[in-house]
Amino acid sequence: MVNLTMLTDFYQLTMMDGYLKSDKKDEIMIFDMFYRKNPNDGGYTIVCGINEVIDYIENLKFEEEDIQYLKSLNTFDEEFLQYLRDFKFDGEIYAVEEGTIMFPNEPIIRVKAKAMQAQLVETTILCIINFQTLIATKASRICYSAMGDSVMEFGLRRAQAPDAGLYGAKAAVIGGCIGTSNVLAGQKFDIPVLGTHAHSWIQSFDTELDAFRAYAKAYPTKTVLLLDTYDTLNSGIRNAITVFNELREQGYEPLGVRIDSGDLEFLSKEIRKILDSAGFENVKITASNDLDENTITSLKNQGAQIDIWGVGTKMITSFDWAALGGVYKLCAVVRDGQMIPKIKISEDPNKINNPGYKNIYRIYDKNDNKAKADLIVLDEEVINENEPLTIFDPIHTWKKMTFEDFYVKKLLLPLFIDGKCVREKRDIKDIKRYTDEEKESFWIQYRRNKNPQIYKVDLSKKLWNMKNDLLENRNIL
CATH class of the missing domain: 3.20.140.10 (nicotinate phosphoribosyltransferase)
Incomplete structure (x- = not known):
């Protein structure tokens, strides 16, 4: 020690x-x-x-x-x-x-x-x-606003130094989060670690579809795709559906999609419609992008179709307190x-x-x-x-x-x-x-x-x- x-x-x-x-x-x-x-x-x-x-x-x-x-x-x-x-x-x-x-x-x-x-x-x-x-208290407030939805702690890169990222992740899980993106916190405290890929993963391939296929091939049982690198509705979700159908043909079920920018209320509703019409009613929608308890409450009140919340900066720093x-x-x-x-x-x-x-x-x-x-x-x-x-x-x-x-x-x-x-x-x-x-x-x-x-x-x-x-x-x- x-x-x-x-x-x-x-x-x-x-x-x-x-x-x-x-x-x-x-x-x-x-x-x-x-x-x-x-x-x-x-x-x-x-x-x-x-x-x-x-x-x-x-x-x-x-x-x-x-x-x-x-x-x-x-x-x-x-x-x-x-x-x-x-x-x-x-x-x-x-x-x-x-x-x-x-x-x-x-x-x-x-x-x-x-x-x-x-x-x-x-x-x-x-x-x-x-x-x-x-x-821990900030995380509890955010989880309260989520009304039973899962909340993930994603704040390490915005934490005020490594110790804040480490012990903040621990505190966030005690406050109610289901896990953290912080691998060291996962190792030290035996808590779930969570995360998929960034926009850079998508950008590194020639096309968004190539990126989605490569990720699904690497993690067929844990496929969650980030939709908003280029165009969430006209590109991201359409390519995701293509890959999800390919996964299903191989005997796998996709887990989810994530949106990290734009009008989260509108986008989540449109994405939900597209997923459901394609037969993927069980695919979860995750949202991130500077969320806190007030934003989540507002989105819930607007009927946003978000199942999982990824919260970073405003939780790990207790942004407003x-x-x-x-x-x-x-x-x-x-x-x-x-x-x-x-x-x-x-x-x-x-x-x-x-x-x-x-x-x-x-x-x-x-x-x-x-x-x-x-x-x-x-x-x-x-x-x-x-x-x-x-x-x-x-x-x-x-x-x-x-x-x-x-x-x-x-x-x-x-x-x-x-x-x-x-x-x-x-x-x-x-x-x-x-x-x-x-x-x-x-x-x-x-x-x-x-x-x-x-x-x-x-x-x-x-x-x-x-x-x-x-x-x-x-x-x-």
Whole structure:
């Protein structure tokens, strides 16, 4: 595995050095990683990247070449450099399961470790989780618009660097795509790889018909032909029908055609008519060309005859929402065995974090197994499923809801204890299945792309009191 120890912001190291010089290196600190707003103003977010966080933590180690580089910066003394030589993460990390649906201000990852350890891991955890979660959520939105049609991830050539292409493909499959064009992602994550040929294949032959015949000869059981190199309706589909008939005479059935330009709504309808009249009702029509959830929704509403969607640039880059904006905030310290809550106060109420050592309970209705609300609690709080549970809006506190026939699931689960990973990494297919189950556990009004209903995320009374006490007493902090 790649050692990402030096993939950090410089100020993490200066703060670590400061903790050492302030005799705080062994003070226990607790941080929450969370985000404040769903991408694209959507109703939810799909967490992705937990497997890579495991890899990162397990490979945390400063190599001698790292030490020598840091020494060359003329910023750190030998005491700190020696500390880095001996560095080892021996703290605790709790995290949600990869593929979990989450909401703003809920802890995705909780780190409890000595100050210098807890500080160092901030940047890389954010880098991993922010990007993969953003792409998984974007892919989920696109797949929602496709309304059950297959969506393929085709974004590698437009991704912002190789790692973005690799881990973006993984995230897109977790978000709902059936596979990827990215061969390395297919190899690394054991996910389906997909693709046929480009316009250059057609252009390399003397005629379009020659190109189609050559491709069908090479892949008679997997023939999908790209129609729009020259003229989709007057040339492409006509030549495709010729080759499809030849395939059928040889005992093979063609799989599909693809269009990558032009008026996709009009072309798909005309192509469908031609295919059906020629007896190829089972041939699928694939469309690509700068698609996203909005374009797909529009095409579906127009009755476009498209069966499969190839989505690239606007998914792998989350074209219209640049970043998740996840943050990593101190919420408590431990001194002399006592947990001391910490809070960041801002003129912007949205930037005030929830203090304390917390977890999240997801509340489900026993009758339909649908998620009804989340309750952020202090870690020691236990919910009795045999008694009515009343929750209240943390801002509009008069808004209350009581559950009686319910059960709960705790979302933050152990990932590392005493520096040892206690949770196996899950394969991508398993995570994808889990994500599909997560989506099914939420009513569609929370998952729709446009004007989703806001899912309830409340604070327990104990946590709410702690937060407000800290706010009320801020002048003496």
